[in-house]
Amino acid sequence: MNKIYLTLVIALTGYTSYAQNNRLLPTGSAGVGTSNPVVLFHIL
DSSP: OHHHHHHHHHHHHHHHHHHHHTTOSSOTTSOTTOSOHHHHHTTO
């Protein structure tokens, strides 16, 4: 179960960094490789 959760977190973090690098997300304050998990769920 922890493996699935970790995979999801890594995938969401990667997508968030990718989206911010390409300015697809309005929240530019999160930064690349953010440590704030709440920001990751804003893209859902």
